[in-house]
Amino acid sequence: MSEAIETARTYLRPSKKLPTVWCGGCGLGIILSAMIRAIARVGVEKNDVAVVSGIGCTGRMPTYVDFNTLHTTHGRALAFATGIKLARPSLTVIAAMGDGDALAIGGNHFIHACRRNIDMTAIVANNSIYGMTGGQYSPTTPHGKRGTTAPYGNVEHAFDVASLAAGAGATFVARSSVYHARELDRLFEKAIRHKGFSVVEAVTNCYTSYGRLNNHASPVEMLRWMKENSVPFAAAAKMDPEELEGKFTRGVIVDRELPEFIESYDEQASALAENPVAVEQVGNILRRFDAAAERLNPKSG
Amino acid sequence: MGRARMAENKKSSQVLQGNEACAMGALAGGITFFAGYPITPSSEIAELMSQCLPLAGGRFIQMEDEIASMAAIIGASLAGAKVMTATSGPGFSLMQENLGFAMLAEVPCILINVQRAGPSTGLPTQPAQGDVQQTRWGTHGDHSIIALAPSTVLECFEMTIECANLAERYRTPVVLLLDEVIGHMRETVVLPEPSSYEIVSREEPASGLAEYCPFECDAERLAPMAAFGGEYRFHVTGLTHDRHGFPTMVPSEVDSKIRGIVDKIEDRADELSDLEEFATEDADVLLFAYGSTARVAKSSVRALRENGVKAGLIRAKTIWPFSTRRLKELAERLSLVVVPEMNLGQLVIEVERAVCGKVAVRPLGRVDGHLFEPDEISEFVMKEIGR
Numbered sequence: 001m002s003e004a005i006e007t008a009r010t011y012l013r014p015s016k017k018l019p020t021v022w023c024g025g026c027g028l029g030i031i032l033s034a035m036i037r038a039i040a041r042v043g044v045e046k047n048d049v050a051v052v053s054g055i056g057c058t059g060r061m062p063t064y065v066d067f068n069t070l071h072t073t074h075g076r077a078l079a080f081a082t083g084i085k086l087a088r089p090s091l092t093v094i095a096a097m098g099d100g101d102a103l104a105i106g107g108n109h110f111i112h113a114c115r116r117n118i119d120m121t122a123i124v125a126n127n128s129i130y131g132m133t134g135g136q137y138s139p140t141t142p143h144g145k146r147g148t149t150a151p152y153g154n155v156e157h158a159f160d161v162a163s164l165a166a167g168a169g170a171t172f173v174a175r176s177s178v179y180h181a182r183e184l185d186r187l188f189e190k191a192i193r194h195k196g197f198s199v200v201e202a203v204t205n206c207y208t209s210y211g212r213l214n215n216h217a218s219p220v221e222m223l224r225w226m227k228e229n230s231v232p233f234a235a236a237a238k239m240d241p242e243e244l245e246g247k248f249t250r251g252v253i254v255d256r257e258l259p260e261f262i263e264s265y266d267e268q269a270s271a272l273a274e275n276p277v278a279v280e281q282v283g284n285i286l287r288r289f290d291a292a293a294e295r296l297n298p299k300s301g
Numbered sequence: 302m303g304r305a306r307m308a309e310n311k312k313s314s315q316v317l318q319g320n321e322a323c324a325m326g327a328l329a330g331g332i333t334f335f336a337g338y339p340i341t342p343s344s345e346i347a348e349l350m351s352q353c354l355p356l357a358g359g360r361f362i363q364m365e366d367e368i369a370s371m372a373a374i375i376g377a378s379l380a381g382a383k384v385m386t387a388t389s390g391p392g393f394s395l396m397q398e399n400l401g402f403a404m405l406a407e408v409p410c411i412l413i414n415v416q417r418a419g420p421s422t423g424l425p426t427q428p429a430q431g432d433v434q435q436t437r438w439g440t441h442g443d444h445s446i447i448a449l450a451p452s453t454v455l456e457c458f459e460m461t462i463e464c465a466n467l468a469e470r471y472r473t474p475v476v477l478l479l480d481e482v483i484g485h486m487r488e489t490v491v492l493p494e495p496s497s498y499e500i501v502s503r504e505e506p507a508s509g510l511a512e513y514c515p516f517e518c519d520a521e522r523l524a525p526m527a528a529f530g531g532e533y534r535f536h537v538t539g540l541t542h543d544r545h546g547f548p549t550m551v552p553s554e555v556d557s558k559i560r561g562i563v564d565k566i567e568d569r570a571d572e573l574s575d576l577e578e579f580a581t582e583d584a585d586v587l588l589f590a591y592g593s594t595a596r597v598a599k600s601s602v603r604a605l606r607e608n609g610v611k612a613g614l615i616r617a618k619t620i621w622p623f624s625t626r627r628l629k630e631l632a633e634r635l636s637l638v639v640v641p642e643m644n645l646g647q648l649v650i651e652v653e654r655a656v657c658g659k660v661a662v663r664p665l666g667r668v669d670g671h672l673f674e675p676d677e678i679s680e681f682v683m684k685e686i687g688r
């Protein structure tokens with residue numbers, strides 16, 4: 001317990017920012033604390049962490065944590081994060097997004113971030129609804145479930161976030177839920193340590209908007225649903241599709257190596273610096289400018 | 302010019318395209334990060350940046366769209382880089398969202414917009430000057446912007462450096478407004494020696510983490526800007542925020558934030574204004590123009606003078622903030638101001654506002670994707686003055 005308090009003291013911003021804007025019983029606090037525990041275990045200095053978010057309830061996460069924090073426009077967290085990482089690769093960059101933020105308005109940025117393999121971590125807090133705006137259906141609202149803009153049940157079909165990330169090329173993909181808080185922080189830790197683009201889907205509960213519209217009795221009952229309706233990935237592989245109907249899988253889904261963007265870019269830059277033709281061509285342009293000529297040799301980080 | 306000097310100039314002179322000169326100005330001005338999305342007629346800028354940045358210790362990335370490009374440069378700027386993107390019409394529309402973010406969050410960045418005819422996909426890729434008011438008002442909410450407009454290839458180079466300097470000095474996005482003609486035009490230029498231009502970098506804090514207020518901006522005093530990954534951890538948000546960077550809804554704090562980002566630019570309108578005057582000393586009729594239109598207007602002034610009309614030209618190199626000072630002075634003695642623009646009357650609104658009805662102001666618009674002809678402007682003037 002004292003360790004938990006110590007971690008909170010170290011990583012949360014002083015009292016003025018607390019309490020959070022989140023409703024009682026919301027799972028986002030569990031995700032935030034799992035993220036902090038993971039960062040503490042990886043042991044990165046606070047100065048060397050950037051947490052970026054978009055808009056929505058999840059978008060407020062960076063406000064509370066004592067890192068370099070950036071709360072951006074709706075859906076764009078990964079695009080801002082890309083710039084931060086490329087300008088300062090020594091930073092550990094984490095983008096925290098909700099399902100609407102990451103997958104609807106930010107869907108294009110999400111798949112391209114998966115494809116590029118820049119060494120960053122995306123956390124997708126998936127509560128299957130637009131919470132902050134009051135319960136409109138999202139790209140992960142299951143078929144038939146209600147939202148304030150799907151009053152008769154959702155006629156669309158949901159994204160499977162982890163499969164989407166895997167299909168788009170993310171080199172680390174994992175999923176767990178806020179019921180499995182300890183598993184979640186271990187997955188976050190693995191994701192942060194992974195060299196390349198990592199995605200962790202954190203299935204979470206929004207009782208206020210999703211739960212009430214879809215006849216859940218309470219936030220606790222929603223957590224119980226996660227416990228009873230999720231299957232570890234390895235176990236799921238041995239089950240048939242009927243058994244898995246309506247359930248979600250947990251664990252590491254993808255973990256593979258692929259050249260990382262910045263490493264590839266810098267390798268290319270180093271090779272170019274050795275290439276007399278390139279240096280001649282570009283050097284002729286750059287040498288004219290003091291500011292650019294000073295940097296004629298590529299930096300390593 | 303001495304023989305030796307001429308020989309030296311010949312050696313260092315080169316034929317450059319406006320877009321190329323922008324990229325070279327960016328490198329000269331210390332830009333180390335570029336993110337962009339392909340669009341004609343601006344793509345040469347991205348191409349040259351992608352070629353040069355790896356060898357200049359910087360990084361380039363082609364993003365999935367213009368929204369992401371703008372986001373990426375803001376992120377990189379927050380991490381300490383000097384940053385730029387380049388686009389054209391439809392891409393400029395997409396960039397408005399995060400342009401507003403950069404204004405509110407006070408993040409230095411340059412956006413080059415090589416204007417093409419719109420609206421929508423419009424005329425790919427004929428010239429226009431149709432984004433002048435969008436540059437000023439394109440993103441929602443109250444804000445202000447700095448925008449410059451070059452008329453020559455050399456100015457593309459010089460003004461890109463100037464944009465970088467202004468962005469860094471005032472912690473704000475700066476737009477360089479080209480039009481397709483300027484972007485694609487080739488001219489022989491002698492680029493200035495590096496010692497002849499100033500390079501400005503953002504002021505860094507010296508206050509220690511506990512006292513650092515990243516957003517203590519008002520019209521007089523601009524807060525220093527720390528970089529992510531340094532010694533100062535701070536919060537940046539697109540929500541209206543207090544001087545520490547945290548969201549606020551306290552009316553007095555909201556009011557001073559919004560007035561702060563507007564006043565830091567608008568209060569400097571005269572200081573930032575750069576107008577080039579041609580034959581204005583005794584002018585009776587004034588042409589007010591910018592970009593490629595100003596080149597044509599200069600020929601029109603000569604033609605009008607040959608016909609006995611005392612014409613003069615003001616070429617606006619600064620578009621925003623719009624300084625009214627010089628126009629107010631001249632209005633006292635002018636009989637007519639004509640504002641030729643490749644749009645249906647955008648900057649003319651500001652000219653009218655400046656002269657307060659003291660002199661007749663006539664817009665002359667062209668939106669067919671073609672440049673003005675010198676005769677077209679001079680004939681319009683002759684008709685207006687009844688000659």
Ligand code: SF4
Binds near residue numbers: 026057
């Ligand atoms: S609306 Fe839902 S997601 Fe948002 S804070 Fe409340 S419970 Fe959490």
